[in-house]
Amino acid sequence: MNVISHELVDTMMKAEIPPIMIEDIFNSYDSLQNQAGRDVKLALRSSAVGEDTRSSFAGQYRTILNVSKNGLLDSYKAVIASKYLPRALYYRISYGLLDTETPMAVAALEMIDSAVSGIVYTEDIEALDSNIMAIHSIWGLGELLVGGKISPDIIDVKKNQNPKIIRRQIGSKSLKMVFSPENSTETVPVDDEKQGLNSLDDASALLLADWGMRIEKYFKEPQDIEWCMDSDGRLFLLQSRPLRLERPDTKPLECKFEDIENNVRVSGGEMACPGIGAGIVFRLDRESDLENLPEGAVLVARNASPNYVTVMNKLNAVVTDTGSTAGHFSSVAREFGVPTLVNTGVATTRLTHGNDVTVHADGRAVYDGIVQQMLESPCAQRDLLSDSPFVRKLKYVIDFISPLRLTDPQAESFVPEGSRSLHDIIRFVHEKAVQEMFHIGDKRIRKLGGAKKLISEIPMLFYVVDVGGGSRQNQAGKKAVMMDDILSIPMRAVFKGLTHPEISWAGFTHFDWAEYDKIAMSGGIISAESAMFASYAVLSHDYLNLNLRFGYHFVILDAICGNTAEDNYILFRFSGGGADMDKRMLRANFLSGILDRLGFKVNIINDLVDGELKGGEKKLIVEKLDIVGRLLGATRLMDMYLKDSKMVKNYVEEFMNGRYHFASVEM
Missing domain, CATH: 3.30.1490.20 (ATP-grasp fold, A domain)
Structure with missing residues (x-):
């Protein structure tokens, strides 16, 4: 930069x-x-x-x-x-x-050839709502005050109809800035006898207090007011800006700590920004050294220069010898939420470069080492730039992107015109895409270029489309492939589960099939001769999109199982069935119970089950797909014989214990 x-x-x-x-x-x-x-x-x-x-x-x-x-x-x-x-x-x-x-x-x-200059804070930043204002003043021009290079006199005034001075503090006003003969300015020493004198008289302080209260009333918020006095004793207001103060929504925290055994290295000074921060001391001798400041440091410097803003993102706290709560850096520190202690007088001599310290700005103390008790306190929490344009823009963007209103695909409002956010648009497009995937199996699979019939142990018509690396390369001209020819990792994992030894693909006789004559033949498995109702898979070496049709219920499985854990996922959808809705919903609850145990995020709407698993190493995804395959094999006709939620709960436990055949056993 x-x-x-x-x-x-x-x-x-x-x-x-x-x-x-x-x-x-x-x-x-x-x-x-x-x-x-x-x-x-x-x-x-x-x-x-x-x-x-x-x-x-x-x-x-x-x-x-x-x-x-x-x-x-x-x-x-x-x-x-x-x-x-x-x-x-x-x-x-x-x-x-x-x-x-x-x-x-x-x-x-x-x-204006200022004899005295200063700043009025119409509210005390160290005691909010105390009805006290603070008037800071120095000899000469005000640049040394706002630049953090000098410690000013401070007059506290009680705000009421008749303002009253309640406290005076004499600063170390050893320097002042004045006009120079060369049409510029220069910094010169203050006479010894003037250094210990008040730079502002009582009458002028009370007049400034009156002006400050009137300005605060006009703007309806506390103000940071710059002023000066010429050599004739006339006061001038130079500018007024909002005084940034963070008022807590609840009762202020009591940031007091007992039984702290760490030694106090620095005590005193002024709290420019409240809070607690800890880190390694970086003692600044030259501003050019700022580029060497490490992340998470505590900056220790002679003065409080506005130039320190360039490293604000690295600072956990700031402690200075001189400076004022009314200086420019103090204002910026409050905006960035960096705990800051100024005007300690001794920071650079008592804090050793490279040592760990903990700064408690509210308590005006710096401790040896990292005081974990303090850092774990709510008082240590920082609210960085909470009202900044960046945060306001981010909120606007989030409000435009995140809210989801299109939640129910069956609702009349689930139309493109109902979208009010990007999340709505994505949700709508995703739902329609899934519906299209769901119905695409109704189309003649032979229309898919490159589709090959899959020969497997499962008695169902199945086609695969290899989009790259999903099967052996010697399949050119063949109309069918064997399961041994499939190289797709997720496909092999699912079929390993589907063909588990404990899963029977023989016909079922437990039910009266005359009563369920609409259920597909072969114990609920689609007839091998019915190409109209074929299942299919689009696959590559690491990818699988599987569309299974078991009679009147349907399954969509979409998965990536590669070497990059954060890219891996499994999406699962199950819907339909030949039984009445109540029993189909019982099976949905069974599926949900298993998927939840497997770490899926699950959503159920009637008999529709959606499951999502994001992230995971390849080995983990393979294991999950294997179990999902077993789950699909075990639940083909479960909606026919599930009776109540107690049975669902028992079946979930049985499945997790390795039981995958339920048709002939009632629980």
């Missing part, structure tokens, strides 16, 4: 801005300068579709400060090109946003 990013940025920086745009840019600048009556410096910042919404893009695009007229064009291109920086590309792609969904403009704002 870095290479692609470099090429894209380089191409854009070398591109020529259309003359008409150059004219408009300079005319607008001159108009702004005339209104101000003085030289104007600008802040050029991105203004992309989707930015500062639910997907904040916080810190992913460039902002260029203190730009004069001479630097406008290059700065404009640099901001536009930042859409293709590695961090911005990773963020956008992770969120599932297309390039065309995030067109970018550049906003040009008059620079």
Whole structure:
């Protein structure tokens, strides 16, 4: 991605801005300068579709400060090109946003020579629904705060009709960013005496609190507001975006743990994103080392840079020396659900590169080793990008693909017009294809090119069509093949079961056949002379599609039995019979009981039984097909003598114990 990013940025920086745009840019600048009556410096910042919404893009695009007229064009291109920086590309792609969904403009704002800058969170991210807002402030321009390079002062304000300051925290404001004489910015040390002073006075804090409450009320949700104060003490609001907060649907979890024997390596800091994460420490000395970060690491760094977004998918947790819950990286961490602890002051000195640690962000603690008790807690669960465009698109796609409404082939709604999803279409096509397979045996099998009569031990008319590798190659010109000539693995497995020694293919005398004169001859087996009712198989070395007709009931078996386990399967369908519906349904329950024992997923509708077995090594599939063959042989006329569900249950047990002949024995 870095290479692609470099090429894209380089191409854009070398591109020529259309003359008409150059004219408009300079005319607008001159108009702004005339209104101000003085030289104007600008802040050029991105203004992309989707930015500062639910997907904040916080810190992913460039902002260029203190730009004069001479630097406008290059700065404009640099901001536009930042859409293709590695961090911005990773963020956008992770969120599932297309390039065309995030067109970018550049906003040009008059620079304010900020004496103090900061951020207002209109809700406390560490204590939701506490009715407290947090005001963060630093000396100078705000870039060091949002960039995670400095720890700010924090003022907590109780929100009510008369806001009240309830807590102050002084940050280590050792640096500040200011304008430089060269029409740019520079970072300089803060005077020692100012480092320990509050950067924001009470009156200004309360005014910001009032503005924050009004903005929150207007947008009807908590806000993340950037502000600044000029050297004359005037406050300015720079922007407001939604403050991403995940409120649990139920009572918040109590993420407290007792009897933890692991040593605490780091204690304190600020929780930028809640949660628990564990892994090997990767201590970052240079940002260029990010490319070496391993999967599942705990990133330990001096500051909380927005550039870390490029490795978010590898991180189990983040711990930094400096930074703020109001920084850009903290916003992104919450969006990605990565447990993050900032402003610990000591992370890089106390956590050793390569050691395992467990980070409990809610408890503001880092423990030696992997604390399994914590990782197994519900508090460790992460909800990654749950409201991202990617997830919303995925939900839309799933809603379009997955719902199944066409469930009953007998229903009037089971027509093409009744389809409301791809699943419906597939279900309809599959059902009609199976029905066609089911009826194709009614057609003269001789019409199938290459069909050969199969000579076997079973007294029934049977044809096979070899589509490649299913029989010996010396069969040219022959009208019939012997079972010994069949090479198809699934076909041989089924016939091995059908011809099991315990299965009798002799005529049955247990029943009064005068009462069942519609049943086919030969004890329910189709007459060998009746080509009209022949069975057939389409086969290859690893494949079988078998269509069997036993009198008035029918069987379809479709199977692959190859070397790739995940490609193997068995599909089974059984329907019909010569008895009344109640008895046919008893036989369906018997078949279902056996198939369920064999690991099939089974579905029954009246006397129709569908079974599906997906995946399995070749040996396993062969064994299952053998047993299915025995099952078919054992159940030819079972609908005639099954009487009740108790008998069905007993027959299932008998079959699984190796009994395959039931006609003359009543249970």
